[in-house]
Amino acid sequence: MSDPVFFITGASSGFGESISLEARKRNFKVIATARRSAKIAHLKEAGAAVMDLDVTADEATLAAKLEEANSIYGKITHVINAAGYVLEGAIEESSNNEIFDTFNTNVFGAVNITRAALPYLRAQQSSVLAHFGSLASWNGMPGVASYNATKWAVSGLTESLAPELAPFGIRACVIEPGYFRTALLNSGGHRIHSARHIEAYDNTAARNIHGALNQADNKQLGNVDAAARVIIDVFTGTGVGAGREIPVRLVLGSDILAGIKEKMADTDKLLNEWESVIITTDHKD
Template sequence: MSSETPVWFITASSSGFGKYIALEALSRGHKVIASARSTARISDLASAGADTVALDVTSPLPELQKIAKEANSKYGRITHLVNAAGYILEGAVEETSPKEDFDTFNTNVFGMLNVIKAFLPYLRATSGEKTISNFGSIASWGGGPGFALYSGTKWACSGISESLRPELEPFGIKTTVIEPGYFRTGFLNAGARVKSAVQMKEYDETVVGQTRAALDKTDNNQPGDVVKGCKVIVDILTHSGVAEGKDIPIRVALGSDSPPYIEKKLRDTQKLLDEWKPITMSTDHE
């Protein structure tokens, strides 16, 4: 890491991981440029010492590039880019509309991509190690009834992050994907959790209906403490605290429920491969 004070640019800083990463970085004396669709939503971060800027990740790339240029000019560098914008679209695939499908990909995936594109020239020009942190989820590892679109976006975020890692390492940029389990943020609150406009009665008594009920029950009862989680994230991204002496990993399986969920997916996948390998590997040219 550079000996200069770290400078963070964080999207979706009005709540959840974006907000508490900003507060944790500020508590360490770092510079933070916090963004949200409206600066009024992050006035508390401004009071805590952050610079604030209005940014909608779904804006056209030229607009994001302008914001990136202005952000970089504040301190002459960006060392940590955090893409925290994202939401869950709840609904069976048959229920969600093409517009709802596009909108969730536009925020969760295309927004992340375009913010990265806008900031990369400045990250590459900054000396020392830099980081890009994207938010996946345990849903990056497994789909499920009623949240296929969310899972699809998070698989995309994780896959893109894995690809960015070797692309950007030659420039001293470490890419990581944070894959949290259930943390007690406002993510599932009314207004943040988006439900498909169409809800078909045919799905009420199926596993989709069970998912709806489970999300209602989980809201505000998640096991993860977002403040503790963000302290670990900032430690990892700055090689400090619990992560002192460690490299920045390609993925951060965050929360007590994330590693077990991923481990089960690995076991199930290995079992499937073992069962079908004699058949599926018999397809080469003679």
């Protein structure tokens, strides 16, 4: 794709930041966004246009923001929604507001950006819409069930969008990384804790996840800059993406590769064990 223009949300850190910088290294045009654009001044110094943008804003506000973004370079060819965070806490401990806020950013934010961006992507007749799923799109984890639910939803959303948008030349892709060394697990940053603490969950799997995430934090196997290079390659048909179609699911990291294979084996085992029961619920006529 010649002369791509990337519109990226959640660009203040992690994948959004790395993808923005990688695109600029290749002299691609970038419109980087964050809730407070002051936090992405370094991306402006790297040559990106920067904007304040809250993915949970109302429909009229987001429509105006995308119109403004499109006017910067006269088009948008790639939309990458990287905004998101983790809510840690057992479901019983998590309030309605805490769970809603997680979905509002991670899922409804993706929907909001999709709806606001589609008129501009459709105008290109060859464009890319990408959201972020996760290893959490495939495997449930106690203690972060709200986050898992959002990532399952985002992967399902994107997989459904792929055939819906294909007639307009828009390739929809959900990027599904394993554990990468970003700020996602930093406590108090992109990982927040439910305000309520229920002692009954102490010493259970839902609580033990806290120590596991702390242990993984800043020691994750995945290299986010290496992933950003792959993402840009795949979405521009260059490097490792040359001669390949953009996949509906772009899986990144050897840990998620192993996790998905295990999920497939477990699912196959479940279906084989229950097949004789499963088929008994069909009509006989």
